[in-house]
Amino acid sequence: MSTTPTLSVMSLQAGYGDVRVLWDVSLEVAAGELVCIIGSNGAGKTTLMRCLSGLLQPSAGSIVIDGRPMAQATPADFVRAGIAHVPEGRRLFSAMSIRDNLLMGAYLRTDKGAIAADLERIYAMFPILAERQRQDAGTLSGGEQQMCAIGRGLMAAPRVLLIDELSLGLAPRAVELLSETLRKVNAAGVAILLVEQDVMNALELANRAYVIDHGRVTKSGPAIGLASDPAICEAYMGLS
Numbered sequence: 001m002s003t004t005p006t007l008s009v010m011s012l013q014a015g016y017g018d019v020r021v022l023w024d025v026s027l028e029v030a031a032g033e034l035v036c037i038i039g040s041n042g043a044g045k046t047t048l049m050r051c052l053s054g055l056l057q058p059s060a061g062s063i064v065i066d067g068r069p070m071a072q073a074t075p076a077d078f079v080r081a082g083i084a085h086v087p088e089g090r091r092l093f094s095a096m097s098i099r100d101n102l103l104m105g106a107y108l109r110t111d112k113g114a115i116a117a118d119l120e121r122i123y124a125m126f127p128i129l130a131e132r133q134r135q136d137a138g139t140l141s142g143g144e145q146q147m148c149a150i151g152r153g154l155m156a157a158p159r160v161l162l163i164d165e166l167s168l169g170l171a172p173r174a175v176e177l178l179s180e181t182l183r184k185v186n187a188a189g190v191a192i193l194l195v196e197q198d199v200m201n202a203l204e205l206a207n208r209a210y211v212i213d214h215g216r217v218t219k220s221g222p223a224i225g226l227a228s229d230p231a232i233c234e235a236y237m238g239l240s
């Protein structure tokens with residue numbers, strides 16, 4: 001196994017104007033790993049994901065992808081480096097067709113044959129998207145929209161898929177199906193960094209986890225260990 005992590009974040013600081021949100025955040029995602037980030041509302045999870053896809057410039061620290069520093073990189077640079085971001089709230093183009101939303105994910109690619117093959121792969125993964133491919137994305141249910149958002153991310157052919165809130169507002173069946181699909185995507189070699197408010201589900205899916213509290217990493221380790229940590233159960237699962 002390679003010793004260079006696919007994604008490496010060192011002492012990251014970021015915020016909005018004078019307000020600092022992330023303080024000295026460091027984390028790593030190795031090739032093929034499934035890593036989750038747990039934290040309360042407002043902890044800075046989305047802010048971190050926005051830094052990791054070039055939507056927000058950190059004020060200090062570094063992001064390195066496959067050994068390449070991403071200082072001053074644009075969102076397109078992050079996509080080219082192998083990062084795809086499934087944003088909080090899905091952010092589909094609701095008046096565009098499902099097919100066109102999926103193809104938007106491939107906007108930087110020129111390998112037409114491989115793009116067509118990947119689109120078929122997404123349709124096989126989520127047959128409902130194939131059936132409705134000509135419909136506007138806005139007509140999809142919440143769970144179907146999340147399928148479309150994940151499909152759009154995968155159409156970038158990423159090495160790391162960032163997912164901000166997989167299950168928020170979705171029915172348990174939809175969450176189960178999406179989780180199962182992510183397992184397969186991960187098993188096929190795509191690393192996943194998942195922000196998830198359903199802590200139990202996140203720790204079941206992930207190999208490792210980081211806990212972020214008030215913009216700082218307060219705990220990290222194998223998911224199985226954190227799932228049995230009484231402090232985590234009490235703080236994030238309502239159990240004690």
Ligand SMILES: Nc1ncnc2c1ncn2[C@@H]1O[C@H](COP(=O)(O)OP(=O)(O)OP(=O)(O)O)[C@@H](O)[C@H]1O
Pocket residue numbers: 016019021039040041042043044045046047048088
């Ligand atoms: N565009 C913005 N301008 C100013 N402050 C912001 C902006 N976006 C987020 N914040 C603030 O930054 C802090 C972290 O927000 P962030 O969205 O990263 O948290 P989060 O962990 O994703 O929360 P949630 O679980 O609710 O999604 C919060 O205090 C929030 O109010």
Ligand SMILES: [Mg+2]
Pocket residue numbers: 045046047088164
């Ligand atoms: Mg958020």
